[in-house]
Amino acid sequence: xxxxxxxxxxxxLRVSPITRKVRRVHAVKDINFSIPHNxxxxxxxxxxxxxxxxxxxxxxxxxxxxxxxxxxxxxxTALSKNKLRKLRPKFQMVFQSPDSALxxxxxxxxxxxxxxRFQMGYSRxxxxxxxxxxxxxxxxxxxxAESYPRELSGGQKQRVEIARALSLGPxxxxxxxxxxxxxxxxxxxxxNLLLKLKEEHSLTILFIGHNLEVIESICDxxxxxxxxxxxxxIAADKIxxxxxxxxxxxxxxxxxxxxxxxxPSSAAKRKINAxxxxxxxxxxxxxxxxxxxxCWKDFPELTKFNAGExxxxxxxxxx
Amino acid sequence: MLIMNDLLSIQNFSLAIxxxxxxxxxxxxxxxxxxxxxxVGLVGESGSGKSSLAKAILRLHEFNYSLxxxxxxxxxxxxxxxxxxxxxxxxxxxxxxxxxQDPLSSMNPMFKVRKQxxxxxxxxxxxxxxxxxxxxxxxxxxxxxxxxERFMNAYPFQLSGGQCQRVMIAMALITVPKLLIADExxxxxxxxxxxxxxxxxxxxxxxxxxxxxxxxHNLHTVRKFVDRIGILYAGQLVECLNCYYLxxxxxxxxxxxxxxxxxxxRDEKGRFKxxxxxxxxxxxxxxxCPFYSRCxxxxxxxxxxxxxxxTETGDWVKCHHADQIxxxx
Ligand SMILES: Nc1ncnc2c1ncn2[C@@H]1O[C@H](COP(=O)(O)OP(=O)(O)OP(=O)(O)O)[C@@H](O)[C@H]1O
Ligand SMILES: Nc1ncnc2c1ncn2[C@@H]1O[C@H](COP(=O)(O)OP(=O)(O)OP(=O)(O)O)[C@@H](O)[C@H]1O
Ligand code: SF4
Ligand SMILES: [Mg+2]
Ligand SMILES: [Mg+2]
Numbered sequence: 001x002x003x004x005x006x007x008x009x010x011x012x013l014r015v016s017p018i019t020r021k022v023r024r025v026h027a028v029k030d031i032n033f034s035i036p037h038n039x040x041x042x043x044x045x046x047x048x049x050x051x052x053x054x055x056x057x058x059x060x061x062x063x064x065x066x067x068x069x070x071x072x073x074x075x076x077t078a079l080s081k082n083k084l085r086k087l088r089p090k091f092q093m094v095f096q097s098p099d100s101a102l103x104x105x106x107x108x109x110x111x112x113x114x115x116x117r118f119q120m121g122y123s124r125x126x127x128x129x130x131x132x133x134x135x136x137x138x139x140x141x142x143x144x145a146e147s148y149p150r151e152l153s154g155g156q157k158q159r160v161e162i163a164r165a166l167s168l169g170p171x172x173x174x175x176x177x178x179x180x181x182x183x184x185x186x187x188x189x190x191x192n193l194l195l196k197l198k199e200e201h202s203l204t205i206l207f208i209g210h211n212l213e214v215i216e217s218i219c220d221x222x223x224x225x226x227x228x229x230x231x232x233x234i235a236a237d238k239i240x241x242x243x244x245x246x247x248x249x250x251x252x253x254x255x256x257x258x259x260x261x262x263x264p265s266s267a268a269k270r271k272i273n274a275x276x277x278x279x280x281x282x283x284x285x286x287x288x289x290x291x292x293x294x295c296w297k298d299f300p301e302l303t304k305f306n307a308g309e310x311x312x313x314x315x316x317x318x319x
Numbered sequence: 320m321l322i323m324n325d326l327l328s329i330q331n332f333s334l335a336i337x338x339x340x341x342x343x344x345x346x347x348x349x350x351x352x353x354x355x356x357x358x359v360g361l362v363g364e365s366g367s368g369k370s371s372l373a374k375a376i377l378r379l380h381e382f383n384y385s386l387x388x389x390x391x392x393x394x395x396x397x398x399x400x401x402x403x404x405x406x407x408x409x410x411x412x413x414x415x416x417x418x419x420q421d422p423l424s425s426m427n428p429m430f431k432v433r434k435q436x437x438x439x440x441x442x443x444x445x446x447x448x449x450x451x452x453x454x455x456x457x458x459x460x461x462x463x464x465x466x467x468e469r470f471m472n473a474y475p476f477q478l479s480g481g482q483c484q485r486v487m488i489a490m491a492l493i494t495v496p497k498l499l500i501a502d503e504x505x506x507x508x509x510x511x512x513x514x515x516x517x518x519x520x521x522x523x524x525x526x527x528x529x530x531x532x533x534x535x536h537n538l539h540t541v542r543k544f545v546d547r548i549g550i551l552y553a554g555q556l557v558e559c560l561n562c563y564y565l566x567x568x569x570x571x572x573x574x575x576x577x578x579x580x581x582x583x584x585r586d587e588k589g590r591f592k593x594x595x596x597x598x599x600x601x602x603x604x605x606x607x608c609p610f611y612s613r614c615x616x617x618x619x620x621x622x623x624x625x626x627x628x629x630t631e632t633g634d635w636v637k638c639h640h641a642d643q644i645x646x647x648x
Contacts, residue, residue, distance in 0.1 A: 014469065014472070014477070045509065047482065047484075048478075048481055049479075051479075052480065096507065100423050151338075153366045153368075153370060154502075154503065155366060156365060158365075159365075180503075180506040181420065183365050183577065184538065184593075185576070185593045185594040186364065188580050195589065210481075210510065211583065212510055213582065213584070214583045218585075257511060
């Protein structure tokens with residue numbers, strides 16, 4: 001396994017300014033995850049349910065509240081800052097919001113070139129070459145090398161971000177919605193680039209995304225996250241029709257979810273808040289059409305079924 | 320020609336950036352009209368100028384560049400390009416709202432979400448602080464930002480990508496604008512929430528008569544939501560057509576190629592589809608069709624002469640061989 005996590009948890013605390021009540025946001029909760037070598041692993045799920053946080057934790061860009069991360073057998077969460085920095089080029093992240101990831105004061109050639117020069121020790125000539133090559137790979141004209149990020153369009157910035165992450169030749173890449181601002185044609189080329197790197201340089205990718213068609217075609221295995229925990233893991237070619245978790249099935253349009261009532265009764269409101277905060281039951285229960293008494297009480301375990309693993313009390317009945 | 324029915328009318332609009340002693344053309348003679356209550360989509364290659372057009376409508380370009388504009392952008396018959404700062408400020412965020420492509424960078428990182436939205440409301444609508452809070456609360460709940468208090472008291476950096484996007488949508492809709500410019504508003508949302516937000520926007524725009532200019536790379540979403548769609552390629556609007564006819568009756572080779580790539584399926588070799596080649600560099604000042612070098616239908620005339628269209632209202636296409644393509648169908 002290239003990447004493994006053990007009970008990875010991240011809880012953000014927020015203090016209400018008026019009541020001084022502390023609210024806990026369980027962004028990532030007890031995730032046990034393993035990604036084998038040389039595959040593209042998909043991570044999907046509702047917005048705000050912890051995908052990006054998990055990505056950052058997996059690359060030790062953030063300190064977890066508890067839990068461990070192993071990269072190629074090395075425990076990242078126990079490494080010193082210095083050792084971690086030496087390892088960094090091996091695992092890279094394509095950030096979701098390129099605008100906040102790219103330094104506005106650096107030119108594109110510097111954004112891509114500085115890490116090469118100072119972390120990899122390339123000569124000036126080599127850097128120039130590498131920058132040129134990377135820009136070409138992500139479909140950007142070489143004239144953008146001398147531009148600043150603000151002079152680029154949204155999709156162009158996203159491609160710079162991809163180029164920056166790939167230029168260091170990582171073994172493992174977390175790609176957080178790398179194609180969300182790209183048109184269908186350029187998206188095709190970027191995805192082909194990722195596939196090629198996987199085949200030729202055995203790159204392993206954790207691909208976070210919302211576009212289900214893209215995820216389905218590029219990934220080998222897909223995990224679905226809901227309120228910070230993995231609720232289903234299944235082979236990509238099976239996810240559309242053979243998934244068992246009600247949320248996954250709703251995501252693929254098999255039925256519509258009970259959504260928030262515009263005027264929720266105070267009881268319903270309390271229930272929602274309870275789910276947001278702490279609950280012993282299944283965190284999906286308030287939205288689930290198949291909900292039963294057990295769901296409110298017990299947190300379901302991840303259980304194997306013929307196509308993968310699922311976290312639902314009634315998965316045998318959902319088909 | 321000014322059509323009175325039009326809420327927004329972009330006429331022969333060209334935009335260029337004066338940049339380190341060079342002039343970089345970005346948009347070229349755009350003609351686009353949006354009626355009251357109409358939804359218009361804008362799609363096109365990354366870097367083709369969609370966001371630039373959106374920002375130009377509200378004159379939101381960064382100040383460190385000098386812009387050269389030609390033509391006019393008329394809102395209710397008044398040219399926005401010639402308006403003074405006071406005039407444009409009373410329209411911005413009030414009559415015309417915009418949701419930017421990168422929500423995080425368009426929010427002030429120092430202030431809580433509640434404060435930023437309340438400021439817009441108090442400034443434009445003159446509501447009281449507590450009314451503003453109630454309004455924000457309700458809007459957040461409709462956009463599935465629950466519990467609303469949690470998001471109202473958050474700083475922008477504490478939000479996920481999709482949460483940020485919805486906060487921006489709330490900020491844009493809360494003043495009940497006449498025109499909403501939505502630049503990639505669902506790109507960070509999952510399928511379920513994105514569908515619901517679009518339904519919400521749909522009923523909202525019907526109820527309030529809000530016109531929408533929707534920019535998106537997700538062709539399925541745009542197609543479902545808008546009435547008419549404009550296709551931008553290398554700074555030029557090359558085709559405009561009723562969504563109902565897409566993609567079968569799109570005649571421009573670029574539109575056809577784009578829709579061909581849309582389904583994200585892999586071919587026999589396991590590769591994703593894409594269009595070969597690059598768009599022309601803006602500083603090259605090409606004479607002919609901008610799609611020439613990548614087009615499978617091109618002939619010599621395409622290189623020599625810019626294709627044009629007789630009318631630029633209703634459905635139209637700018638391609639020398641549109642008739643031939645139409646006949647082949
Ligand atoms: N710095 C922070 N402080 C407090 N809460 C945070 C912080 N960063 C993220 N969160 C919260 O953690 C949760 C998970 O966020 P995350 O960015 O991982 O979601 P996501 O799955 O990537 O969503 P999206 O698809 O919208 O990008 C969200 O509810 C978010 O509000
Ligand atoms: N300040 C600037 N200086 C130089 N070039 C610029 C500037 N702003 C935009 N451009 C160029 O204008 C072109 C159009 O940019 P725009 O942001 O409008 O594209 P877009 O269609 O929105 O693309 P995307 O889908 O990737 O967001 C791009 O090629 C960009 O590099
Ligand atoms: S004008 Fe010529 S080059 Fe341009 S799209 Fe039509 S056929 Fe192709
Ligand atoms: Mg995210
Ligand atoms: Mg844009």
